[in-house]
Amino acid sequence: xxxxxxxxxxxxxxxxxxxxxxxxxxxxxxxxxxxxxxxxxxxxxxxxxxxxxxxxxxxxxxxxxxxxxxxxxxxxxxxxxxxxxxxxxxxxxxxxxxxxxxxxxxxxxxxxxxxxxxxxxxxxxxxxx
Amino acid sequence: xxxxxxxxxxxxxxxxxxxxxxxxxxxxxxxxxxxxxxxxxxxxxxxxxxxxxxxxxxxxxxxxxxxxxxxxxxxxxxxxxxxxxxxxxxxxxxxxxxxxxxxxxxxxxxxxxxxxxxxxxxxxxxxxx
Amino acid sequence: xxxxxxxxxxxxxxxxxxxxxxxxxxxxxxxxxxxxxxxxxxxxxxxxxxxxxxxxxxxxxxxxxxxxxxxxxxxxxxxxxxxxxxxxxxxxxxxxxxxxxxxxxxxxxxxxxxxxxxxxxxxxxxxxx
Amino acid sequence: xxxxxxxxxxxxxxxxxxxxxxxxxxxxxxxxxxxxxxxxxxxxxxxxxxxxxxxxxxxxxxxxxxxxxxxxxxxxxxxxxxxxxxxxxxxxxxxxxxxxxxxxxxxxxxxxxxxxxxxxxxxxxxxxx
Amino acid sequence: xxxxxxxxxxxxxxxxxxxxxxxxxxxxxxxxxxxxxxxxxxxxxxxxxxxxxxxxxxxxxxxxxxxxxxxxxxxxxxxxxxxxxxxxxxxxxxxxxxxxxxxxxxxxxxxxxxxxxxxxxxxxxxxxx
Amino acid sequence: xxxxxxxxxxxxxxxxxxxxxxxxxxxxxxxxxxxxxxxxxxxxxxxxxxxxxxxxxxxxxxxxxxxxxxxxxxxxxxxxxxxxxxxxxxxxxxxxxxxxxxxxxxxxxxxxxxxxxxxxxxxxxxxxx
Numbered sequence: 104x105x106x107x108x109x110x111x112x113x114x115x116x117x118x119x120x121x122x123x124x125x126x127x128x129x130x131x132x133x134x135x136x137x138x139x140x141x142x143x144x145x146x147x148x149x150x151x152x153x154x155x156x157x158x159x160x161x162x163x164x165x166x167x168x169x170x171x172x173x174x175x176x177x178x179x180x181x182x183x184x185x186x187x188x189x190x191x192x193x194x195x196x197x198x199x200x201x202x203x204x205x206x207x208x209x210x211x212x213x214x215x216x217x218x219x220x221x222x223x224x225x226x227x228x229x230x231x232x
Numbered sequence: 233x234x235x236x237x238x239x240x241x242x243x244x245x246x247x248x249x250x251x252x253x254x255x256x257x258x259x260x261x262x263x264x265x266x267x268x269x270x271x272x273x274x275x276x277x278x279x280x281x282x283x284x285x286x287x288x289x290x291x292x293x294x295x296x297x298x299x300x301x302x303x304x305x306x307x308x309x310x311x312x313x314x315x316x317x318x319x320x321x322x323x324x325x326x327x328x329x330x331x332x333x334x335x336x337x338x339x340x341x342x343x344x345x346x347x348x349x350x351x352x353x354x355x356x357x358x359x360x361x
Numbered sequence: 362x363x364x365x366x367x368x369x370x371x372x373x374x375x376x377x378x379x380x381x382x383x384x385x386x387x388x389x390x391x392x393x394x395x396x397x398x399x400x401x402x403x404x405x406x407x408x409x410x411x412x413x414x415x416x417x418x419x420x421x422x423x424x425x426x427x428x429x430x431x432x433x434x435x436x437x438x439x440x441x442x443x444x445x446x447x448x449x450x451x452x453x454x455x456x457x458x459x460x461x462x463x464x465x466x467x468x469x470x471x472x473x474x475x476x477x478x479x480x481x482x483x484x485x486x487x488x489x490x
Numbered sequence: 491x492x493x494x495x496x497x498x499x500x501x502x503x504x505x506x507x508x509x510x511x512x513x514x515x516x517x518x519x520x521x522x523x524x525x526x527x528x529x530x531x532x533x534x535x536x537x538x539x540x541x542x543x544x545x546x547x548x549x550x551x552x553x554x555x556x557x558x559x560x561x562x563x564x565x566x567x568x569x570x571x572x573x574x575x576x577x578x579x580x581x582x583x584x585x586x587x588x589x590x591x592x593x594x595x596x597x598x599x600x601x602x603x604x605x606x607x608x609x610x611x612x613x614x615x616x617x618x619x
Numbered sequence: 620x621x622x623x624x625x626x627x628x629x630x631x632x633x634x635x636x637x638x639x640x641x642x643x644x645x646x647x648x649x650x651x652x653x654x655x656x657x658x659x660x661x662x663x664x665x666x667x668x669x670x671x672x673x674x675x676x677x678x679x680x681x682x683x684x685x686x687x688x689x690x691x692x693x694x695x696x697x698x699x700x701x702x703x704x705x706x707x708x709x710x711x712x713x714x715x716x717x718x719x720x721x722x723x724x725x726x727x728x729x730x731x732x733x734x735x736x737x738x739x740x741x742x743x744x745x746x747x748x
Numbered sequence: 749x750x751x752x753x754x755x756x757x758x759x760x761x762x763x764x765x766x767x768x769x770x771x772x773x774x775x776x777x778x779x780x781x782x783x784x785x786x787x788x789x790x791x792x793x794x795x796x797x798x799x800x801x802x803x804x805x806x807x808x809x810x811x812x813x814x815x816x817x818x819x820x821x822x823x824x825x826x827x828x829x830x831x832x833x834x835x836x837x838x839x840x841x842x843x844x845x846x847x848x849x850x851x852x853x854x855x856x857x858x859x860x861x862x863x864x865x866x867x868x869x870x871x872x873x874x875x876x877x
Contacts, residue, residue: 106338107338107340109340125646129341129342130254130340130341130342130345131340131342132340154340172842173842173843174842176841176842177842180838180841180842181841193825195846196821196825196826196845196846196847197817197818197819197821197822197825197845198818199845199846200841200842200844200846201840201841201844201845201846201847201848201850202841202846203846204740205846206739206740209622209623210739211623211625211646211647211648211670211736211739212645212646213645213646213647213732213735213736214736214739214740216342216346216646216736217346217732217733217736217737217740218736218740219342220340220342220343220345220346220347221346221350221737221740223335223339223340223343224333224335224343224346224347224350235725236725236727238727258728258729259641259727259728259729259732260727260729261727283727301455302455302456303455305454305455306455309451309454309455310454322438324459325434325438325439325458325459325460326430326431326432326434326435326438326458327431328458328459329454329455329457329459330453330454330457330458330459330460330461330463331454331459332459334459345729345733346733348729349727349729349730349732349733349734350733350737352722352726352727352730353720353722353730353733353734353737364854365854365856367856383517387857387858388770388856388857388858388861389856389858390856412856462611464610464611467493467494468610469494469496469517469518469519469541469607469610470516470517471516471517471518471603471606471607472607472610472611474517474607474858474862475603475604475607475608475611475862476607476611477858478856478858478859478861478862478863479608479611479862479866481851481855481856481859482849482851482859482862482863482866512775559713560713560714561713563712563713564713567709567712567713568712580696582717583692583696583697583716583717583718584688584689584690584692584693584696584716585689586716586717587712587713587715587717588711588712588715588716588717588718588719588721589712589717590717591869592717593868593869596751596752597868598752598754598775598776598777598799598865598868599774599775600774600775600776600861600864600865601865601868601869603775603865604861604862604865604866604869605865605869608866608869
């Protein structure tokens with residue numbers, strides 16, 4: 104059904120692979136990145152391609168997931184954002200962007216599928232033009 | 233789990249088949265129709281069978297998806313309605329029915345699954361009798 | 362705080378006056394109309410002035426509240442719409458526009474104030490550009 | 491605008507009077523009760539009159555606010571319910587009814603006005619017949 | 620992705636098996652129980668393990684699904700609760716707990732998956748600490 | 749009803765006075781500040797006193813409203829936040845905090861009252877402990 108993809112950013116390879124296969128099996132097109140610099144380069148190369156962001160918070164060196172989300176929202180201010188956090192989600196209240204979803208690890212894969220779908224559908228609702 | 237089905241109306245055969253198989257794989261019972269007249273006849277033959285409507289807007293000759301949804305809502309005023317639009321969703325704001333979801337093409341299949349499920353669950357919540 | 366007004370359409374003069382004074386006392390600027398033709402002329406003379414519509418359904422001769430709302434939504438597809446209905450709200454499910462609120466008579470005035478405010482605030486949220 | 495009233499149940503007379511005057515000033519019709527037995531008798535004498543319940547949890551001897559709400563919801567299963575709690579709201583998660591709002595003391599009066607209005611408007615939306 | 624499981628309580632074996640396999644296929648870890656006593660013992664043995672409850676209302680002898688949900692909410696006051704009802708959902712309005720979802724039989728399996736996912740995601744949002 | 753106040757931050761004196769009187773008339777306790785440094789000092793002197801923040805974005809020299817909100821959310825991660833913006837709300841999507849409301853100028857005073865009340869009530873709902 105489409106052009107367009109979900110950008111998934113996660114520095115733990117096993118989790119990245121799990122996320123990619125779960126989202127693809129559910130029916131999403133997925134592009135993965137295992138660090139912030141790669142995610143930013145991928146996004147910037149074709150911003151319109153990316154319909155949603157799923158990102159871990161800690162991404163090794165470089166920007167955090169908080170910073171990536173703000174960066175991409177400056178370019179597309181209705182981009183759906185789902186954060187995944189491994190060490191408590193306490194920072195979301197001041198680091199997160201509006202209309203985002205925070206999912207704490209450990210999580211179940213259908214939570215990610217539902218979160219991305221819900222934000223995309225909400226977007227369709229609120230932006231009928 | 234059941235009697236009951238989702239009515240899917242789409243005049244492009246390939247998309248109709250994709251929708252049917254995605255919804256069935258997710259666990260829905262599905263009845264497809266590839267034009268408005270056929271959809272209306274199918275619905276009218278057994279209105280209680282249909283638990284939700286997923287419809288494209290442009291359906292070739294005959295009624296549009298907007299008209300179908302209003303027609304069915306006159307019979308079942310809590311019927312969940314999901315519109316799929318191929319050419320901009322600008323008309324939803326004045327042609328759509330309340331408590332419906334508009335999904336713009338191109339879309340990802342889990343958006344449809346989540347949209348139908350969410351509307352059905354919302355219905356259960358709001359109509360406890 | 363402003364330029365801008367809420368357009369209130371109601372053919373029963375006493376109710377129209379009550380609505381106007383309740384909304385004004387709460388802090389809204391209000392323009393009243395007691396029939397559909399007058400409402401349409403008022404709106405068309407300065408569409409950007411009107412930030413929300415509160416309308417009865419039955420408006421004597423001429424268009425209904427359902428038709429007025431669709432007419433104005435064609436011009437401003439994010440216009441907040443609050444319907445007031447005196448004889449059952451059963452038609453809202455197929456005659457109403459998306460993201461509208463239906464309030465059945467008899468009602469309490471703060472319901473109208475809250476309905477208009479909530480829809481305006483929701484609008485601010487969803488349309489950050 | 492109406493027949494119909496909000497039933498307010500609170501055993502502290504000063505707070506009851508404050509609630510009554512704030513709700514009336516906002517535009518509600520209000521009937522007050524300062525204990526559970528009186529509230530139940532008042533409600534049972536004319537169940538259709540009461541459009542919403544605002545109740546403290548601890549009401550001296552007799553039933554609690556939790557029990558009153560369940561009692562009235564058995565009669566009117568869409569009755570809007572707003573609980574006010576003076577000593578922590580921890581029990582709401584297992585004692586409260588669905589689609590209710592819990593407001594912790596101390597609170598601001600407009601919270602009560604908005605809570606009742608929002609639940610009443612939501613009711614109008616979900617029950618179009 | 621995890622430790623943690625959804626507790627599914629259903630006294631009809633065939634439905635229990637269907638629920639278990641649908642939830643597992645979607646990506647949840649599931650523990651099933653076919654009566655209330657077994658469910659309570661399972662939950663009490665390791666309350667932190669259980670991230671959500673899906674329960675039928677009528678469970679043969681012993682506690683009902685209403686009672687089980689209240690019991691577990693006393694221990695974990697943000698536990699997501701999804702009720703499944705075979706004989707009308709009329710009692711949910713006074714027997715259900717806040718922030719729960721009621722799904723009437725017959726239902727489609729993706730409704731359960733979406734309901735559990737949505738409540739879990741909502742939890743993540745509202746409890747960032 | 750209480751101890752506790754809403755902190756209102758606005759560098760235009762006339763608007764600040766209007767906001768204060770509208771919120772007080774509605775029933776809130778209000779503390780005003782006309783620049784960011786004063787707002788921060790006021791908040792830090794008694795963080796538990798402040799139940800909600802209403803802030804303009806541009807506050808003259810010093811921190812912006814975006815920065816103030818993040819600062820206070822680090823201390824109280826469920827603080828209700830309402831932003832008022834005079835020059836387009838486009839930055840909210842990447843500068844705002846989650847679960848905040850953005851209201852564009854010009855606005856009607858009841859929007860502010862409803863926004864603060866709704867966020868406070870939502871807080872009560874989601875934080876029952």
